[in-house]
Amino acid sequence: MISHLRGTVAGIGKNSLVIEINGVGYLVYVPPKLIASQKGINKEILLFTHLVVKEDSIVLYGFKEMEERDLFLVLTSVSRIGPQIAMNVLGTLSKEELIRAILTDNEKILTRVSGIGPKQAKRMILELKDKLGDFPLTEKVHESGKTDDAVLALISLGFEENTARDAVNFVKREGEENTEEIVKAALRRLKLQ
Numbered sequence: 001m002i003s004h005l006r007g008t009v010a011g012i013g014k015n016s017l018v019i020e021i022n023g024v025g026y027l028v029y030v031p032p033k034l035i036a037s038q039k040g041i042n043k044e045i046l047l048f049t050h051l052v053v054k055e056d057s058i059v060l061y062g063f064k065e066m067e068e069r070d071l072f073l074v075l076t077s078v079s080r081i082g083p084q085i086a087m088n089v090l091g092t093l094s095k096e097e098l099i100r101a102i103l104t105d106n107e108k109i110l111t112r113v114s115g116i117g118p119k120q121a122k123r124m125i126l127e128l129k130d131k132l133g134d135f136p137l138t139e140k141v142h143e144s145g146k147t148d149d150a151v152l153a154l155i156s157l158g159f160e161e162n163t164a165r166d167a168v169n170f171v172k173r174e175g176e177e178n179t180e181e182i183v184k185a186a187l188r189r190l191k192l193q
Contacts, residue, residue, distance in 0.1 A: 002060065006046045012038055019045060028062035032091040052083055071095055078127045085115045102128045150182040159190060
């Protein structure tokens with residue numbers, strides 16, 4: 001297994017990079033946003049990789065971050081989701097958007113991805129919900145979801161978004177964790193100002 005590659009970008013394709021290491025060029029398929037962020041050839045790069053071996057091909061997939069590679073592996077564990085659809089998912093959605101869509105049963109977000117219809121979105125949610133429990137970003141997504149819910153609640157009560165977000169962030173620093181309690185504490189803080 002090839003865990004990562006560190007080398008020089010020798011070529012940029014539509015959906016791949018050629019990474020040169022000691023005179024050998026490795027063709028690595030990468031998410032579209034990684035290609036868009038490339039500043040040209042002859043730049044050093046580190047990619048976390050996953051090698052897929054099939055009867056008729058050996059393909060290397062590369063990612064800028066280890067978490068992204070881990071998400072790719074989780075995605076390809078879903079039945080009928082191959083490497084290409086997994087790359088489409090990672091190219092269309094941020095890691096946080098993907099995890100939030102799975103945890104909140106939001107099929108609409110998943111169907112924005114090319115190659116994923118409503119049935120496949122349901123299957124992804126069903127099969128991935130339990131697998132994302134130990135994923136490092138899951139807790140952060142839960143936390144940002146609580147913050148967003150609290151801010152939306154304050155906006156619906158007539159507060160401006162920046163004011164609401166500042167109050168919620170202040171309250172969260174004070175240690176509040178439950179969304180309802182965050183909203184109550186933020187309201188108390190806003191009434192004092």
